[in-house]
Amino acid sequence: MKVTFPHMGRMDIVVKALFAELGVEVVVPPPISRHTLSLGVALAPEGACLPLKINLGNFWQAVEQGADTVVMVGGVGPCRFGYYHQVQQEILRDTAHAVQMIVLEPPEKHMGELLQRIKVLTGQASWWRIVKAVRLAYEKSVALDRLEQELLRLRCRERRIGDVDRVYGRYCDLIDQAKNIADVRRVLAEGLQAMHALPLDWQKRPIVVGMVGEIYALLEPNGSGDLAKKLGRLGVEVRRQLYLSRWIQEHLFKTRTERRSIQALAAPYIGCEIGGHGQETVGSAIALAEQGCMGVVQVGPLTCMPEIVAQSVMAQVSHDRDLPVLTLFVDEQTGEGGMETRLEAFVDMLERRNRIQQAGLNR
Amino acid sequence: MQRFFLGIDVGSVSTNLVMIDGQGDVRETLYLRTQGKPLVSIQAGLRQLAKDYDDAMIAAVGTTGSGRMLADVLVGADVVKNEITTHAAAATHLVPAVRTILEIGGQDSKLILCRDGVVTDFAMNTVCAAGTGSFLDQQAARMQMPIEKLGAMALEAKHAVRIAGRCAVFAESDMIHKQQTGHGLPEIVAGLCAALVRNFLSNLAKGKRLEAPFVFQGGVAANVGMKQAFEEALGAPVIVPPQHGVMGAIGAALLAKEWVESHGVATRFKGMAVADAVVQAGSWECSDCANGCEVIEVITAGSPVARWGDRCGKWAARMTRDEQDVAWGDLAAGDAERTTAAGSFVG
Numbered sequence A: 001m002k003v004t005f006p007h008m009g010r011m012d013i014v015v016k017a018l019f020a021e022l023g024v025e026v027v028v029p030p031p032i033s034r035h036t037l038s039l040g041v042a043l044a045p046e047g048a049c050l051p052l053k054i055n056l057g058n059f060w061q062a063v064e065q066g067a068d069t070v071v072m073v074g075g076v077g078p079c080r081f082g083y084y085h086q087v088q089q090e091i092l093r094d095t096a097h098a099v100q101m102i103v104l105e106p107p108e109k110h111m112g113e114l115l116q117r118i119k120v121l122t123g124q125a126s127w128w129r130i131v132k133a134v135r136l137a138y139e140k141s142v143a144l145d146r147l148e149q150e151l152l153r154l155r156c157r158e159r160r161i162g163d164v165d166r167v168y169g170r171y172c173d174l175i176d177q178a179k180n181i182a183d184v185r186r187v188l189a190e191g192l193q194a195m196h197a198l199p200l201d202w203q204k205r206p207i208v209v210g211m212v213g214e215i216y217a218l219l220e221p222n223g224s225g226d227l228a229k230k231l232g233r234l235g236v237e238v239r240r241q242l243y244l245s246r247w248i249q250e251h252l253f254k255t256r257t258e259r260r261s262i263q264a265l266a267a268p269y270i271g272c273e274i275g276g277h278g279q280e281t282v283g284s285a286i287a288l289a290e291q292g293c294m295g296v297v298q299v300g301p302l303t304c305m306p307e308i309v310a311q312s313v314m315a316q317v318s319h320d321r322d323l324p325v326l327t328l329f330v331d332e333q334t335g336e337g338g339m340e341t342r343l344e345a346f347v348d349m350l351e352r353r354n355r356i357q358q359a360g361l362n363r
Numbered sequence B: 001m002q003r004f005f006l007g008i009d010v011g012s013v014s015t016n017l018v019m020i021d022g023q024g025d026v027r028e029t030l031y032l033r034t035q036g037k038p039l040v041s042i043q044a045g046l047r048q049l050a051k052d053y054d055d056a057m058i059a060a061v062g063t064t065g066s067g068r069m070l071a072d073v074l075v076g077a078d079v080v081k082n083e084i085t086t087h088a089a090a091a092t093h094l095v096p097a098v099r100t101i102l103e104i105g106g107q108d109s110k111l112i113l114c115r116d117g118v119v120t121d122f123a124m125n126t127v128c129a130a131g132t133g134s135f136l137d138q139q140a141a142r143m144q145m146p147i148e149k150l151g152a153m154a155l156e157a158k159h160a161v162r163i164a165g166r167c168a169v170f171a172e173s174d175m176i177h178k179q180q181t182g183h184g185l186p187e188i189v190a191g192l193c194a195a196l197v198r199n200f201l202s203n204l205a206k207g208k209r210l211e212a213p214f215v216f217q218g219g220v221a222a223n224v225g226m227k228q229a230f231e232e233a234l235g236a237p238v239i240v241p242p243q244h245g246v247m248g249a250i251g252a253a254l255l256a257k258e259w260v261e262s263h264g265v266a267t268r269f270k271g272m273a274v275a276d277a278v279v280q281a282g283s284w285e286c287s288d289c290a291n292g293c294e295v296i297e298v299i300t301a302g303s304p305v306a307r308w309g310d311r312c313g314k315w316a317a318r319m320t321r322d323e324q325d326v327a328w329g330d331l332a333a334g335d336a337e338r339t340t341a342a343g344s345f346v347g
Helices: A011-022 A034-043 A050-064 A080-093 A111-122 A127-157 A163-177 A181-196 A215-219 A227-233 A244-253 A258-266 A278-290 A305-321 A336-362 B038-049 B068-075 B083-094 B133-142 B147-155 B168-180 B185-204 B224-234 B244-263 B272-276 B321-328
Strands: A002-004 A069-073 A100-104 A207-213 A236-240 A295-301 A325-330 B004-010 B014-021 B026-033 B058-064 B100-104 B109-115 B118-125 B214-217 B279-285 B294-300 B303-308
Touching (some): A034 A050, A050 A069, A050 A215, A069 A080, A080 A100, A100 A111, A111 A244, A127 A163, A163 A181, A215 A295, A227 A236, A227 A336, A244 A258, A295 A305, A336 B118, B014 B244, B038 B068, B058 B068, B058 B244, B083 B214, B109 B185, B133 B168, B133 B185, B214 B244
Parallel strands (some): B100 B214
Antiparallel strands (some): B100 B109, B294 B303
16 A cells, blocks of 8 residues: 655645654655646646645646555535545546545544544554654644744745745755654754844844635645745745644644634634634634734635635724735636735735834834 | 936836826826837837936836836836836825725726725736726727727717626627617617626625725726716716826836935936847746746846746846846947847736
8 A cells, every 4th residue: 555645735744754653655746836736627627626636636646656545634624625535536536547545534522533543544553653653743743834934934034035945945854854753853943043044134124914714725835826935025924823733733633722712703703613714714814913913815725615705704804903904816827927916015005004103103 | 407207017008108207297108009029118118208318317217017027127127016006106196085096907907995195905806807908999899999989989878788797708799699689889888888897896896995086097097988887886976087097107106206215225227228228038947846937037138137937036046136237237229139029928
């Protein structure tokens, strides 16, 4: 059995760590490229959202490299993603690239359920080994998220374009190679140090923008047209609440409850879960505004129902909180020019507002 | 000596150049067809301006529009700004009280909300051509009518026929259908205007509060039928500034003026001589990784002066602004060969 899985940000490093520890052979799909996307677009129904298309491209390329089994998360809430594993399996079955699909459904109550599901996949592995593998994979996820958080914060201070990204990429690779938890922690500390040692403009007082929206668009740069990087290059410090490690804690380990407070903030506008990340998008926008973000960019895949609902509610949030919100829906047709123009105009708007507010404070 | 500020708006359909004076009044406006060759049209515009202005009179330059980067590389701009910011700057300058800006250009439309001269919200439509200038152009041509007369004809209508305006293709077939069933041309044209306005408002104004005063600008604002349709839909008068067609360029000039005045810097303008420089623009696909970015490169005198379009930034990084200036060096003027814009530039 050669197992593959879809890309989502640097999740590949986390999944690889888990399976490697369990002795499962893994085929990591090649990095997402235009070729990946065109394979996915050719296979997927036209109206399906971008994540499905990129997933299919990932699977196709992984099968070409020898993968025969796909592990997917499924059954999460009433968003379409919940049955993508089924759809993807059917689509691949119609091609020469048929695969076995294993679905990891998040546990309903307790993380014991998760361990049981992993055991199904590995068969022989002892409980101790499974726990150890999960711990290392989780530690890597935490470290990767911390690095990414710093990437989003420091990109706008770069004196030479691409410096922070380069260091980020190098230390992601080192985290990938780390053998144990102590290693991961050491590499993370070194990575943060290396980022801070770069020639950065520490005097700069950048515009701070919050990124909210659908999880794939937030975590996978190719799912948002590289939104975070574009904002960074426009001189914006980017903040985000949703990271993979937080999602793992909340949905797989059931040990963290940050989502509850986000949902409470959203409650006056959306009182219940509406699928996907619709409710969290609204709550996160408010939370980020309270933490000092001067504006919020909402991003989701085109045709994403929960984000469409959130978008219509966001107009009211924007009005109530005097919070500028820009909503972007991304798919394979999204033009670079149009997106850049909107982002630039949004940043201009925030800068001008900020200048006026500062002048008002100084008076 | 009087100082002037040059604004250049390189759009999909037209390239506009304006010159404003120290008081912010518009002294000169040029409207040229881009025709897919932005470099050629900018140079043609500069050549016209060079008759009345010399380099020393230009205190700052701003560029905007989809060809703003290219224009910057050619002329050396102090400010390179997106269309939304420049359109808002021009509208708030000419109509300081404006709260809602309706802009319809060749291939996109924008809605910009302002309070006290500051942009508070905006929306932009680039996905759908229905309701933009190109579509009206096409329909006027189909009905064998000069585009300038389309608006006046709409005003003659006794009522507006209901036309499906959601999509340019459906709108056209619906118009043909209405013609075949015997409706008069003025009523159909009025219906088309109403449909485009409906489309504009439902696409861009989602959930936003539109408040008077309204300013309508962009090439399509010349169409009195569209102005009337907006007034009916909004239930309020709509102001069309006399310079409605070159607002982007005016905004770029104003922002350039603001920039050099507030920072006390000299302009980066390379001089009118660039009108005769031999400049080539082209693109290639980088094959260093799987992204296959299309890198755009501008070449003069055999060496690259600017590059962009690469996601990782390694090509652009080799060509920072200062390096660009060095690469340009002393640009040969005189009787150089004509500029060619190679590659596939869509304005």
